[in-house]
Amino acid sequence: MxxxxxxxxxxxxxxxxxxxxxxxxxxxxxxxxxxxxxxxxxxxxxxxxxxxxxxxxxxxxxxxxxxxxxxxxxxxxxxxxxxxxxxxxxxxTIPGWPDSAPGLARLRRRFTVCALSNGSVALLSEMAKHNDFGWDVIGASNLWHHYKPAPETYLGLARLLEVEPAQVMMVATHQSDLDAARSHGLHTAFIERPAEWGGDPKDDSGSPHNDFHARDIEDLATQLDV
Amino acid sequence: MxxxxxxxxxxxxxxxxxxxxxxxxxxxxxxxxxxxxxxxxxxxxxxxxxxxxxxxxxxxxxxxxxxxxxxxxxxxxxxxxxxxxxxxxxxxTIPGWPDSAPGLARLRRRFTVCALSNGSVALLSEMAKHNDFGWDVIGASNLWHHYKPAPETYLGLARLLEVEPAQVMMVATHQSDLDAARSHGLHTAFIERPAEWGGDPKDDSGSPHNDFHARDIEDLATQLDV
The missing domain is CATH 1.10.150.240 (Putative phosphatase; domain 2)
Structure with a gap:
């Protein structure tokens, strides 16, 4: 990976x-x-x-x-x-979760760490500046004119980085995003975000098909030995 | 800017x-x-x-x-x-000049700092990882299927970031690159790189039309008060 x-x-x-x-x-x-x-x-x-x-x-x-x-x-x-x-x-300019910037910084030491989002490059770069997210590459919907879960997004990022889909792991708190990524050959990691809906119920159970299931991004870094 | x-x-x-x-x-x-x-x-x-x-x-x-x-x-x-x-x-994996990584890190505090290169996204992200270049966004030839000095590159980056060309400054050690950028409404900064050709002559005179002329990227950061 x-x-x-x-x-x-x-x-x-x-x-x-x-x-x-x-x-x-x-x-x-x-x-x-x-x-x-x-x-x-x-x-x-x-x-x-x-x-x-x-x-x-x-x-x-x-x-x-x-x-x-x-x-x-x-x-x-x-x-x-x-x-x-x-x-x-x-x-x-929505805030990052407290573990996001430090977790991404740790992961970046060993992996190419990308956004793969339905936002635009401009939106995602502003969000990154605002929160000190250190993306190596920003994968954005306006690069491929498609929105997740379209295959052009997952496969488009792999092609842009000149790697095989199996060398990419999608990380998300939405199992539907991970299921789509997995169907195109990517690995998957689920991140729990119980507060995503501001206290309303949120399904953080993930799936046994995911390669990793982490409490947050710092926990993912720890599980990946970074 | x-x-x-x-x-x-x-x-x-x-x-x-x-x-x-x-x-x-x-x-x-x-x-x-x-x-x-x-x-x-x-x-x-x-x-x-x-x-x-x-x-x-x-x-x-x-x-x-x-x-x-x-x-x-x-x-x-x-x-x-x-x-x-x-x-x-x-x-x-060519090496950065000694001032590049620290100069880019300083500039990134105040500006959106991008590569705008004829390399691919994969090439430029590997070069960045190798040298700790902190790009906010990588502008690469394979995003627009054009090579500098084609207008699609300079204007493509401005469009991708949702800014006017006049809000972008091209930074290069090649006056031809700056002349092209300027013809499309970008600002320009010349960086001296006398050793670019390994000791063979290199024209570092720049042009009075440039907005800035700097000895290196750290000097540019100083001139921009970062």
């Missing part, structure tokens, strides 16, 4: 806290936690509509703008374009 | 020393320095043939293999395929 490919939203960064705080600032007097969860629930479905061909390729910020407008309209929350833009932009 | 885009071969890494040493190891008894310089002289011309449309898109390793075979054949040097492959691979 030479490459570790990390999901970002939820796995290395805490979208709930970051977005709920931005919601509370931008839209005071509304239920920031509820709006945040509802926005996040609409994320995977709209990406799937792009991958099915129902929608043409569009960047993540654009899709997030559309889903946020839907959430706000259905919740009866008024927000101007600048407010919506700031909330979409807030995904670039 | 938000982004610094660095040429790599010559500007941040010392191709002459790295390749000459590899030549001396792989092909003992031949003039390693002369073979190295002749190989490097054939680099820009074959990239230009790809950009002119005379040759279809091909990755840098493939082009370097072709030019190396030409140099060896014309010099009467026999080398098997494995030797040629190791010499092509040696471009991935």
């Amino acid at each position: 030479r490459v570790l490919a990390f999901d970002t939203f939820g796995t290395v960064a805490d979208w709930f806290t970051g977005i709920r705080d931005a919601m509370a600032t931008e839209l005071p007097g509304h239920d920031a936690a509820a709006l945040t969860r509802e926005w996040r629930r609409r994320y995977a479905p709209i990406l799937a509509r792009v991958e099915s061909g129902e929608l043409p390729w569009r960047g993540l910020d654009d899709l997030q703008t559309e889903t946020l407008r839907g959430v706000l309209a259905e919740s009866g929350v008024a927000a101007d374009d600048a407010t919506v833009a700031r909330l979409v932009h807030a995904w670039r | 938000r982004v610094l885009a660095f040429d790599t071969f010559g500007t941040v890494a010392d191709w002459f020393t790295g390749i000459r040493d590899a030549m001396a190891t792989e092909l003992p008894g031949h003039d390693a320095a002369a073979l190295t310089r002749e190989w490097r002289r054939r680099y820009a011309p074959i990239l230009a043939r790809v950009e002119s449309g005379e040759l279809p898109w091909r990755g840098l390793d493939d082009l370097q293999t072709e030019t190396l075979r030409g140099v060896l054949a014309e010099s009467g040097v026999a080398a098997d395929d494995a030797t040629v492959a190791r010499l092509v691979h040696a471009w991935r």
